[in-house]
Amino acid sequence: MTVVVGYRPGFGGEEALELGIAMAGSLDLRLEIVIALPRPWTTPSMAKVDAEFASYAARLGEESERAAHAALSRHSVTAPVGVHRVTERSVSVALTKVSGELEAQFLVMGTRHRTRGGFSLGSTTSRMIHSSEIPLALAPPDYIAPPGGLSGVTCAYSATADGTDVVAGASTIASSAGVRLRVASFGVAPADMYPPEVGLDAERGVLAAWVDQTTAAQSALRTSGLIDPSVATVIGTGADYTAALAAIDWPAGEVLAIGTTPRSPVKRVFLGSTATRILGGATVPVIVLPG
Amino acid sequence: MAARPTGPAPLNPAPLSRSTLLRRKPIPTGWAAESDTGLKRNITTVQLASFGIGSTIGTGIFFVMSVAVPEAGPSVIVSFVFAGLAAGLAALCYAEMASAVPVSGSTYSYAYATLGELTAMAVAGCLLLEYGVSTAAVSVGWSGYLNELLGDLNIPEIPHALSAAPFDADPGVVNLPAIILVAMCAMLLIRGASESARANTIMVAIKLAVLTMFVVIAFTAFNDDNLTPFFTDGAHGVTLAAGTIFFSFIGLDTISTAGEEVKDPQRTMPRALLAALATVVLVYVLVALAAVAAQPTENFAKQQSAGLAQILNDVTGQTWPSLILSAGAVISIFSVTLVTLYGQTRILFAMGRDGMLPEFFTKVNPRTLTPVNNTIVVAIVVAILAGFIPLDYLADMVSVGTLVAFIVVSLGVIILRRRQPDLERPFRVPLYPITPILAIAACAYILYGLHWYTFVFFGIWVGAVIAFYLLWGRHHSALNKPGPDDAGLGTPTTEAAP
Numbered sequence: 001m002t003v004v005v006g007y008r009p010g011f012g013g014e015e016a017l018e019l020g021i022a023m024a025g026s027l028d029l030r031l032e033i034v035i036a037l038p039r040p041w042t043t044p045s046m047a048k049v050d051a052e053f054a055s056y057a058a059r060l061g062e063e064s065e066r067a068a069h070a071a072l073s074r075h076s077v078t079a080p081v082g083v084h085r086v087t088e089r090s091v092s093v094a095l096t097k098v099s100g101e102l103e104a105q106f107l108v109m110g111t112r113h114r115t116r117g118g119f120s121l122g123s124t125t126s127r128m129i130h131s132s133e134i135p136l137a138l139a140p141p142d143y144i145a146p147p148g149g150l151s152g153v154t155c156a157y158s159a160t161a162d163g164t165d166v167v168a169g170a171s172t173i174a175s176s177a178g179v180r181l182r183v184a185s186f187g188v189a190p191a192d193m194y195p196p197e198v199g200l201d202a203e204r205g206v207l208a209a210w211v212d213q214t215t216a217a218q219s220a221l222r223t224s225g226l227i228d229p230s231v232a233t234v235i236g237t238g239a240d241y242t243a244a245l246a247a248i249d250w251p252a253g254e255v256l257a258i259g260t261t262p263r264s265p266v267k268r269v270f271l272g273s274t275a276t277r278i279l280g281g282a283t284v285p286v287i288v289l290p291g
Numbered sequence: 292m293a294a295r296p297t298g299p300a301p302l303n304p305a306p307l308s309r310s311t312l313l314r315r316k317p318i319p320t321g322w323a324a325e326s327d328t329g330l331k332r333n334i335t336t337v338q339l340a341s342f343g344i345g346s347t348i349g350t351g352i353f354f355v356m357s358v359a360v361p362e363a364g365p366s367v368i369v370s371f372v373f374a375g376l377a378a379g380l381a382a383l384c385y386a387e388m389a390s391a392v393p394v395s396g397s398t399y400s401y402a403y404a405t406l407g408e409l410t411a412m413a414v415a416g417c418l419l420l421e422y423g424v425s426t427a428a429v430s431v432g433w434s435g436y437l438n439e440l441l442g443d444l445n446i447p448e449i450p451h452a453l454s455a456a457p458f459d460a461d462p463g464v465v466n467l468p469a470i471i472l473v474a475m476c477a478m479l480l481i482r483g484a485s486e487s488a489r490a491n492t493i494m495v496a497i498k499l500a501v502l503t504m505f506v507v508i509a510f511t512a513f514n515d516d517n518l519t520p521f522f523t524d525g526a527h528g529v530t531l532a533a534g535t536i537f538f539s540f541i542g543l544d545t546i547s548t549a550g551e552e553v554k555d556p557q558r559t560m561p562r563a564l565l566a567a568l569a570t571v572v573l574v575y576v577l578v579a580l581a582a583v584a585a586q587p588t589e590n591f592a593k594q595q596s597a598g599l600a601q602i603l604n605d606v607t608g609q610t611w612p613s614l615i616l617s618a619g620a621v622i623s624i625f626s627v628t629l630v631t632l633y634g635q636t637r638i639l640f641a642m643g644r645d646g647m648l649p650e651f652f653t654k655v656n657p658r659t660l661t662p663v664n665n666t667i668v669v670a671i672v673v674a675i676l677a678g679f680i681p682l683d684y685l686a687d688m689v690s691v692g693t694l695v696a697f698i699v700v701s702l703g704v705i706i707l708r709r710r711q712p713d714l715e716r717p718f719r720v721p722l723y724p725i726t727p728i729l730a731i732a733a734c735a736y737i738l739y740g741l742h743w744y745t746f747v748f749f750g751i752w753v754g755a756v757i758a759f760y761l762l763w764g765r766h767h768s769a770l771n772k773p774g775p776d777d778a779g780l781g782t783p784t785t786e787a788a789p
Binding site: 158159160163187188190191192193194195196197198199200202205206207208209210213214217274 | 341342343345346389397422483485486487488490491542544545548549552630631633634637638640641644653654655657658660661662
């Protein structure tokens with residue numbers, strides 16, 4: 001089994017590689033770096049535009065490979081690493097194809113800065129989230145792999161029926177990496193209603209009830225044996241998901257696991273609205289587990 | 292911050308004793324400085340007055356005239372002034388109570404903290420009428436204006452059978468638009484939608500604009516012959532109409548509920564209350580005067596739905612003024628329905644948290660973070676009322692519930708002053724104890740004017756609520772089990788490591 005990194009310098013590739021190195025080291029998996037290149041136009045053109053494009057693609061591949069090796073040497077990665085140049089009609093097709101061939105357990109990709117903090121997904125990453133059959137790890141912008149690799153897995157638990165699958169998936173990752181698991185639930189204070197006929201405290205009461213319910217649901221995970229009694233549970237609340245995520249501590253080396261909902265064969269997974277908002281507010285790497 | 296139990300209250304039999312029935316919910320202290328709603332002490336006098344105007348205008352003025360004018364004739368103007376005065380006095384008492392008992396849940400919570408569990412349940416019964424039934428009443432009014440709007444736009448109107456209640460003066464089968472409106476509002480609430488402060492301001496502007504337009508146009512048909520005789524049924528008529536229209540003043544107490552967020556409550560609250568009261572009474576009196584002077588009293592009884600729009604139609608002989616007014620009414624009554632339906636769900640939520648209702652009512656959907664079960668139950672009950680009960684019956688039930696709730700609050704002010712004189716009160720009613728006594732007297736006088744059958748229904752309803760409490764709520768009350776008063780809602784994180 002392997003960790004496949006979708007690598008392209010300048011497009012979140014450096015951060016993806018950093019996360020790939022950390023995950024492969026912690027999970028004791030082989031690291032495979034995939035440089036997806038555009039397929040040249042096979043029909044010869046009069047002005048030899050096709051030749052120029054083929055030459056650009058080849059140069060891009062060489063430069064990317066050099067940069068990948070440089071990054072690996074910076075981290076003194078001694079474990080076996082594969083670097084692959086794949087030419088396909090799109091990056092997502094290339095990554096999907098190679099992930100299967102290389103028996104990838106995780107696919108790692110980069111993200112973009114978001115104006116209001118957190119990170120957003122590029123078009124390729126969005127497509128992969130909706131089509132990937134394997135967990136997709138997303139590295140936040142400016143991410144640098146911590147020296148000790150992964151230190152813990154925080155599972156975003158929604159206290160719904162689907163939520164237990166995510167806990168089980170995150171628990172497997174944590175035990176494979178030999179790091180601690182933490183179960184976290186995030187709640188946002190609903191907006192007040194105006195005019196406030198029953199006072200501006202009403203929604204805080206609703207949030208308090210949600211906290212009670214979620215605390216009970218988290219405890220039920222322990223009593224049902226889904227998580228070990230030593231697993232910490234935590235609840236973060238705030239005015240929005242960015243604040244709710246920031247309300248709990250994030251030690252270096254922590255990753256956040258979130259779940260998706262199965263939908264249809266066409267769109268294999270559906271990232272729920274809550275998961276999307278959590279993704280937008282996250283400051284640590286996020287592993288999206290297919291539903 | 293609300294004192295709250297930390298989970299569902301299990302069955303824990305409580306004796307039928309004085310101490311059980313009069314037990315009170317502890318009042319949290321030190322709330323004012325720690326409020327963390329993000330709006331802490333940010334609300335200005337103008338905003339506060341806008342809340343009051345926004346939640347008051349729209350609950351009744353658009354459709355109450357067709358019921359109230361036949362009762363009092365042109366003297367309905369006096370009824371508006373009198374009802375406004377009573378509502379204003381009660382709102383002052385409400386403001387002191389809200390400032391002394393900083394908990395959510397409206398009058399129910401204030402009563403629970405001051406007058407005890409049994410009274411709180413009786414008040415809850417009143418509030419179910421104030422919020423739940425008023426939601427039904429305004430959605431019935433909305434239905435009338437929607438049909439008027441469709442007619443003005445040359446779109447086929449909804450057939451009478453599907454837009455009138457079966458027990459109406461002109462019976463139909465079901466008031467379908469009213470049911471659809473309630474369903475739409477419930478769906479928005481389930482999804483977590485809420486009206487923002489800015490939307491409220493826009494709604495206030497729309498309401499004031501269309502009512503001003505009505506007054507200006509209706510005054511062009513001013514005929515002082517229509518004002519004589521002024522008192523068609525003497526003082527009795529005035530009182531009777533005051534009872535009917537009282538529900539047009541529901542919402543003035545909103546100013547009090549936002550009291551903890553204002554900068555200087557002792558100065559801001561009375562100013563905002565007076566500003567809102569003056570605006571609302573002025574608008575209502577002008578609308579009433581313009582309406583009764585524009586057409587003979589006997590015409591009002593025929594205008595069961597969309598009364599104001601129909602007056603504009605008759606006065607101008609054109610459809611555009613009626614179209615504008617109907618459009619304004621449809622938009623603003625939608626907003627009023629949303630807000631009152633919300634208020635009802637949150638009162639039931641507060642009761643559920645106190646163990647006075649089954650845990651079902653406090654269940655929060657983890658995806659939407661809203662009390663979905665609660666909202667669905669409220670919406671179904673309100674939709675049934677809106678679909679099958681005529682407006683005049685609904686209006687009287689709302690008024691009786693509100694008036695009794697206001698009396699309880701005014702009484703609560705006196706009791707709390709005697710029982711806990713040193714309690715922190717950022718706002719105190721002026722001229723104590725004259726103000727609360729006058730508020731009680733004014734509300735009681737208006738109650739006196741209501742129909743006897745209103746009291747019968749009211750008595751049966753409150754009796755049923757009290758019976759439910761004695762048989763179920765008493766044993767499930769959160770006060771049966773000792774626990775922390777407050778688990779720290781303001782605390783951003785809760786970490787439960789073993």
